[in-house]
Amino acid sequence: MQNIFLSHDVDWRRQGPPVEHVLERKDRFDAEMFANTKPEDLYRNIPKYMELEEKFGIRSTFFFRTLYENGNVEDYEDDIQTLQQGNWEIGLHTDPQSVNNIEKIRQEKEKLESLTKKTNYWEQSSLSKL
Ligand SMILES: [Zn+2]
Numbered sequence: 001m002q003n004i005f006l007s008h009d010v011d012w013r014r015q016g017p018p019v020e021h022v023l024e025r026k027d028r029f030d031a032e033m034f035a036n037t038k039p040e041d042l043y044r045n046i047p048k049y050m051e052l053e054e055k056f057g058i059r060s061t062f063f064f065r066t067l068y069e070n071g072n073v074e075d076y077e078d079d080i081q082t083l084q085q086g087n088w089e090i091g092l093h094t095d096p097q098s099v100n101n102i103e104k105i106r107q108e109k110e111k112l113e114s115l116t117k118k119t120n121y122w123e124q125s126s127l128s129k130l
Contacts, residue, residue, distance in 0.1 A: 006060035008049060009093055013071020014079075016043040046079050050086060059086075063093035066108040073115065080115050090116050 016022070022039045029042060046062065053060060062083055066073045080090055092112050098104035 006053075006058065007091070008046075008060060008062050010046070010062055010064045010076065011093070012043050013068040014044070014075035015071060016040045018070075046083070050083070050088070053088075054086070059088050061089040061091045063091040064112060065093045065095060066111040067095045067097075073111065077115050084116060 016039065019039050022042055026034060034042070049060070062080075064073055064076055064080065083090060090112070092105075092109055094105055094108055098108060
């Protein structure tokens with residue numbers, strides 16, 4: 001049996017990256033989709049991934065940051081709760097600045113947990129020892 005782990009990094013604030021960032025990467029998108037989608041919605045794909053994964057009967061892990069440039073993880077509270085209700089796993093995408101600072105990681109973990117309102121999902125990760 002082969003197991004596959006599927007995960008998504010939620011790297012941008014809920015409003016998406018700056019328009020300049022999107023325009024610089026225009027070639028990455030399907031031309032028709034790019035023409036018919038507002039720039040702030042091009043990176044807004046959590047519901048689409050949920051729909052796809054539901055169709056195939058699979059669940060992945062969404063790694064949320066707690067520090068977003070010009071954004072706030074609280075903006076994702078509804079998405080996080082919807083994901084949890086559907087049995088998706090929520091993980092912490094630590095800030096690169098926190099990698100060598102266990103206290104910063106602990107603070108990020110607690111901030112994300114305040115949105116998930118449960119702590120048991122940490123039990124399977126190395127962060128459970130924090
Ligand atoms: Zn990332």
